[in-house]
Amino acid sequence: MEKTDVLIAGLGPVGAALGVYLARSGVKVIVVEKTIEVYPMPRAAHLDHETMRLLDLAGGAVAVAGNSQPLSSYEFRNAKGDLLLGFRPPAALADTGWPYTSMFHQPTLEIAMREALTEEPDASVRLGVSLIGYTDGPDGVTVEVEGPDGKTQIAAKYLVGCDGGQSTVRRLAGIGLDDMGFDEPWLVIDTLLKDGTERLSTIGLQHCDPARPVTSMPMAPGRHRWEFMLLDGETPEDVMTDEAIEAMIAPFADPKSLSVERRAFYRFHAVFAERWRDGHVILAGDAAHQMPPFLGQGLCSGVRDAANLSWKLAAVVRGEADQALLDSFQPEREPHVRAITEMAVAMGKIVCTQDEALAAARDADMMQKPEAARFDATPALAGLASGVIAGGGAVAPCLRGEGGARPDVLLGMRPCLVGARRADAPADVPVDGGGMAVIALDEHEGEGEAPFRALLGDAPAMLVRPDRYVFGTGEPASLLAAWSAYLKTGRAEMRAAA
Ligand SMILES: Cc1cc2nc3c(=O)[nH]c(=O)nc-3n(C[C@H](O)[C@H](O)[C@H](O)COP(=O)(O)OP(=O)(O)OC[C@H]3O[C@@H](n4cnc5c(N)ncnc54)[C@H](O)[C@@H]3O)c2cc1C
Numbered sequence: 001m002e003k004t005d006v007l008i009a010g011l012g013p014v015g016a017a018l019g020v021y022l023a024r025s026g027v028k029v030i031v032v033e034k035t036i037e038v039y040p041m042p043r044a045a046h047l048d049h050e051t052m053r054l055l056d057l058a059g060g061a062v063a064v065a066g067n068s069q070p071l072s073s074y075e076f077r078n079a080k081g082d083l084l085l086g087f088r089p090p091a092a093l094a095d096t097g098w099p100y101t102s103m104f105h106q107p108t109l110e111i112a113m114r115e116a117l118t119e120e121p122d123a124s125v126r127l128g129v130s131l132i133g134y135t136d137g138p139d140g141v142t143v144e145v146e147g148p149d150g151k152t153q154i155a156a157k158y159l160v161g162c163d164g165g166q167s168t169v170r171r172l173a174g175i176g177l178d179d180m181g182f183d184e185p186w187l188v189i190d191t192l193l194k195d196g197t198e199r200l201s202t203i204g205l206q207h208c209d210p211a212r213p214v215t216s217m218p219m220a221p222g223r224h225r226w227e228f229m230l231l232d233g234e235t236p237e238d239v240m241t242d243e244a245i246e247a248m249i250a251p252f253a254d255p256k257s258l259s260v261e262r263r264a265f266y267r268f269h270a271v272f273a274e275r276w277r278d279g280h281v282i283l284a285g286d287a288a289h290q291m292p293p294f295l296g297q298g299l300c301s302g303v304r305d306a307a308n309l310s311w312k313l314a315a316v317v318r319g320e321a322d323q324a325l326l327d328s329f330q331p332e333r334e335p336h337v338r339a340i341t342e343m344a345v346a347m348g349k350i351v352c353t354q355d356e357a358l359a360a361a362r363d364a365d366m367m368q369k370p371e372a373a374r375f376d377a378t379p380a381l382a383g384l385a386s387g388v389i390a391g392g393g394a395v396a397p398c399l400r401g402e403g404g405a406r407p408d409v410l411l412g413m414r415p416c417l418v419g420a421r422r423a424d425a426p427a428d429v430p431v432d433g434g435g436m437a438v439i440a441l442d443e444h445e446g447e448g449e450a451p452f453r454a455l456l457g458d459a460p461a462m463l464v465r466p467d468r469y470v471f472g473t474g475e476p477a478s479l480l481a482a483w484s485a486y487l488k489t490g491r492a493e494m495r496a497a498a
Contacts, residue, residue, distance in 0.1 A: 001142070001153050001154065001155050002030075002152070002153075002154045002155070003154070003155045003156070004028045004029065004030045004124075004154060004155070004156050004157075005022075005027045005028040005029065005156065005157050005158070005317045006022055006027055006028070006029050006030075006156060006157065006158045006159075006160060006313060006317065007029075007030050007031075007032065007131075007141070007143050007154055007156035007158070007159050007160070008029060008030070008031040008032070008159075008160045008162055009032055009131040009143075009159065009160070009161050009162065009163045009168065009169050010031075010032075010033060010034075010161065010162040010163035010164055010167075010285075010287070011031050011032075011033035011114065011117075011125065011127070011162075012039065012110070012162060012163075012164055012285065012286070012302075013044075013060075013106070013109060013110055013113065013285075013299050013302065013303065014162040014284055014285030014286070014299075014302035014303065014305060014306050015031055015033070015160075015162030015163075015285070016031075016058065016060075016110065016113035016114060016116075016117050017054070017055065017058040017060070017113065017302075017303050017306040017307070018160060018162060018284065018305075018306035018309060018310055019031045019117045019120075019123050019125075020057075020058040020059055020113065020116050020117050020120060020123070021057065021058060021306060021307065021310030021311070021314075021413050022122075022123075022310050022313060022314060023117070023120035023121075023122040023123035024057075024120065024122075024412055024413060025310065025311070025314035025318075025412075025413050026122065026314070026318065027122065027313065027314050027317050027318070028122050029120075029122060029123045029124070030123075030124045030126065030154060030156070031117065031123065031124070031125050031126065032126045032129040032130065032131055032145050032147075033125070033126065033127050033128075033129065034128070034129065034130035034131075035127070035128070036127045036128050038106075038107050038110040038111060038114070039106070039107070039110070040107075040262065041188075041262055041264040042106075042188045042189070042190040042225065042261075042262045042263070042264055043106050043188075043299075044104075044106045044293075044296065044298065044299040045103055045104065045105075045106075045217050045219045045225050045293075045296060046071075046101060046102070046103055046104070046204075046217075046296030047064065047068075047101075047102045047104055047109075047296075047299070047300060048100065048101065048102075048296075048297070048300050048381065049093070049094035049096045049097075049098040049099060049100050049101075049102075050094075050096055050098075050300070050304070050381065050395055050468075051299070051300040051303050051304070052064065052065070052096070052098035052099070052102055053096040053097065053098050053398060053408065053468065054303050054304065054306075054307045054467070054468070055109065055113075055303060056098075056406060056408065056409055057307075057408070057409060057412065057413065058113055058116060058303075058306075059112060059113055059115070059116025059117070059119075060109045060112045060113040060116065061098070062112070063108055063109065063111070063112035064102055064104045064108060064109050064112070065098075065102065067104065067105060067108050067220045067221065068102040068103055068104040068105075068220050068221075069102075069103050069198075069199065069202070069218060069220070069221055070089065070091070070099045070100065070101050070102065070103070070202075071089060071101040071103060071202060071203065071204045071218065072088070072091075072202035072203055073086055073087060073088045073089075073202075073203050073204070073375075074086065074087040074089075074101075074203070074204040074206075075087075075203055075204070075205055075206070076206040076208055076347070076350055076351065077205065077206070077207060077208065078208050078209065078359070078363045079207075079208070079209035079210070079211065079359075082363065082367060083371055083374050083375070084208060084350065084362070084363065084366040084367065084374065085347075085350065085366060085374055085376075086374055086375040086376070087375070087376050088375055088376075089101045095395075095397035095398065095448070095451040096395065096397065096398045096468075097398040097400050097406070097408070097448065103204075103217065103218045103219050103220065104219065104220050105219055105220040105223060106299070108220065126145070126147060128147050128148055129145050129146065129147035129148075130145060130146050130147070130168075131143060131144070131145055131159075131161075131163065131168055131169065132144050132145065132146050132151070132168070133172060134159055134169075134172060134281065136278070136279040136280050136281060139157075140155060140156055140157040140158065140280050141155070141156050141157075141158065141159040141279075141280045141281060142154075142155055142156075143155075143156055143159055156280075157280065157317055158280050158281075158282060158313060158316075158317070159280060159281045159282070160281075160282045160283075160284055160309070160313075161173075161281065161282070161283045161284070161287045162284050162285050162287060162302075162306075163287050164285070164286045164287060165286045165287070165290050167273075167283065167286075167287035169281060169283060169287060170273055170283055170287050170288075173275075173278045173281050173283075174278075175273050175274055175275050175278065175283070176273075176274045177271040177272065177273060177274070178271065178272045178273075178274055179269070179270070179271050180269075180270035180271065180272075180341065180342075180345060181270075182268070182269055182270045182292060182345045182348060182349075183267055183268070183269045184229065184267065184268045184269075184292070184348065184352045185229065185230040185234075185236075185265070185266075185267055185268075186227050186228065186229050186230065186265070186266055186267075186268055187227065187228045187229075187230065187236065187239045187240065187245075187263065187264075187265055188225070188226075188227050188263070188264050188265075188266055189225070189226040189227070189228070189245055189249075189260055189262070189263050190219065190223060190224075190225055190260075190261045190262040190263075191223065191224050191225075191226065191249075191258040191259060191260055191261060192222060192223060192258060192259050192261045193222050193223065193224060193257065193258050194256075194257055194258060194259065195257070196222075197222070197257065198221040198222055199218050199221060199224070200216075200218065200224050200253055201216070201218060202218060203218075204216070204217045204218065205217070206294070206347075206350070206351045207252075208350060208351050208353065208359070208362075209359075210353055210354045210355060210356050210358075210359040212228060212229065212231065212248065213228075213229040213351050213352055213353070213354070214226065214227065214228055214229070214248070214252070215227035215228075215351070216252055216253075223261070224253075224258060226245075226248070226249060226252075227293075228248045229351075229352060229354070231354065232354065236265035240263060240265065242260070245260060245263070268292035268293060268294075268348065269290060269292065270290065270291050270292060270341050270344070270345050271289070271290050272288070272289045272334065272337075272338070272341075273287065273288045273289065275330070276288045276329060276330040276333070276334070277326060277327070277329065277330060282309065282313075282326070282329065284302065284305040284306060284309055285299075285301075285302030285305055285306070286298065286302060288305065288330075288333075288337075289301065289334075289337045289341065291337070291340065291341040291344045291345070292344050292345060292348045293344070294344045294345075294347035294348045294351060295340060295343055295344040295347060297340045297344060301333075301336075301337045301340060304333065304336070304467070305329075305333055307413075307466070307467035307468070308329060308332060308333055308467050309326075309329050310413055310466070310467075311413055311415075311465065311466035311467060312325045312326055312328070312329060313326070314413070315487055320487055320488075321487040321488065322487075322488065322489060324489070325486075325487065332384055335385055336382060336384065336385075339382055340381070350362065350366075381395075383395055383469060383470075384469050389465075389469065389470070389471055389472065392462070392463075392465075392469060392470030392471045392472040392473065393469060393470060394455060394469070394470045395468060395469060395470075396418075396452075396455070396462070396464040396468050396469065396470050397448065397451035397452055397455070398448065398468075399439070399444050399447045399448050399449060399452075400447050400448040401447060402447070407439075407447075408468075411437050412466075413466040413467075414435050414436065414437050414466055415436050415437070415463060415464065415465055415466050415471070415483065416436070416437040416438070416439055416463070416464045417436055417437070417438045417439070417461055417462075417463050417464075417476055417479065417480065418439045418441065418452055418456075418461060418462050418463075418464060419438070419439070419440050419441065419460060419461040419476060420440075420441050420442065420453065420456055420459075420460050420461065421440060421441070421442045421460070422440035422442055422443060424440075424460045424461060424476060425438050425440055425461075425476060436480070436483075441453065441456075455470065455473070456473060457473070459473035459474055459475075460474075460475060460476065461473065461474065461475065461476040461479055462474075462479070463479040463480070463482075463483055471483060
């Protein structure tokens with residue numbers, strides 16, 4: 001029987017990112033994907049800066065950056081056009097080195113990551129092959145797959161279900177869904193702008209009109225996204241026709257100035273898998289959680305899952321960490337995704353109101369504040385609150401090398417000790433686990449090191465986890481000892497470093 005370290009079911013963005021991270025960490029990976037082409041229907045349009053940084057480590061961000069644009073603002077306006085709520089992402093780059101918002105085209109990202117994965121010698125991609133069953137045993141999983149050559153079995157130390165919202169792995173594992181009770185029907189339309197027009201607007205608009213809630217969003221240059229909520233009693237067929245779509249676009253743009261590229265009906269909902277791990281079987285991305293798209297965070301959350309899981313799986317597979325380290329995956333990721341999902345649901349409730357009286361009360365309530373106070377910065381994303389952290393949890397900044405070099409990419413999925421001064425760094429880094437990198441900030445003056453110094457405060461060093469969360473700050477020797485101990489014991493809840 002064919003053997004591998006990790007079998008990933010599903011080559012969406014999350015399976016692709018996880019595959020690249022693992023393969024670049026020396027883990028043998030097989031990825032099976034039931035379809036041949038990337039998903040053809042409209043989905044993600046927005047990526048945040050943290051995700052761009054993680055996608056850069058998975059070979060996807062450069063393609064996106066070459067074909068995306070930032071939002072100048074994200075505005076929720078009522079039927080009369082009054083501002084209810086708005087966000088203005090800073091125009092400068094974030095401390096990660098990427099724009100706060102990138103409006104993009106999901107297939108561009110997926111194609112780039114597939115290419116990156118295919119180039120990895122430790123990764124094997126099997127398109128047109130579906131996972132149809134598995135048996136978990138004491139030493140790993142026997143996975144049954146079916147493709148053009150029939151059915152076959154593959155032995156893997158771990159199986160990760162990155163197989164999307166309808167996850168077969170989740171169903172086979174008997175894992176139920178916790179439903180947050182949000183469930184709204186929307187038609188999603190991607191359009192191509194004619195005559196070389198790059199954009200209709202730089203503003204992402206939620207038109208909170210009870211007569212028809214509408215989303216209007218720039219995507220990659222030359223494309224524009226429209227989303228129309230179905231009204232009570234309407235069926236998808238009622239609104240899917242060219243005539244119906246033209247009529248719904250007409251109040252916002254000349255329908256003749258664009259053409260419909262893709263259309264799909266979705267129920268926007270918020271669900272969580274009850275367990276994200278069952279023995280040697282793990283769920284990530286949409287298989288583990290789904291949220292409505294009002295914050296543009298579903299894919300971003302899945303990529304954070306992939307980054308979180310990859311270094312832990314790699315350390316366990318290489319024998320450097322106890323299997324219990326994997327127990328920290330859900331406790332770290334779920335509160336983060338839940339907080340974002342709750343924010344997305346709250347925004348969805350503002351947008352999806354179809355009752356005129358409730359909409360009027362909403363408007364009166366939200367417009368009590370002066371207009372300027374209704375604008376905020378981009379919604380703040382939390383760091384990690386619990387798990388394999390020793391007093392850390394913030395997202396680490398990113399150095400910017402000369403001539404656009406990206407030292408973050410060279411670092412790969414390794415932990416990194418960042419010291420204020422070379423003189424403080426231990427000459428010999430006594431740590432098992434993925435090859436600890438060492439960066440001395442005094443050797444990187446003028447390369448964006450100031451945010452690191454702000455996070456360091458008076459501490460001489462910080463340890464950054466491979467997924468770019470700060471593990472802790474303190475004396476280099478005690479940070480290294482704490483990191484080494486955590487990997488060996490796999491204890492999930494940590495105290496502050498000594
Ligand atoms: C309208 C809309 C707008 C959105 N906007 C945003 C946004 O702006 N920003 C954002 O971050 N997110 C957004 N999202 C969410 C985002 O698209 C998803 O979270 C993301 O695509 C999930 O990626 P994934 O890899 O987990 O799953 P998927 O992309 O669904 O990939 C799963 C893959 O698994 C394969 N598969 C399934 N079953 C099997 C099997 N048995 N064997 C083998 N392969 C299998 C499927 O063919 C598929 O390729 C949006 C979603 C929608 C619907």
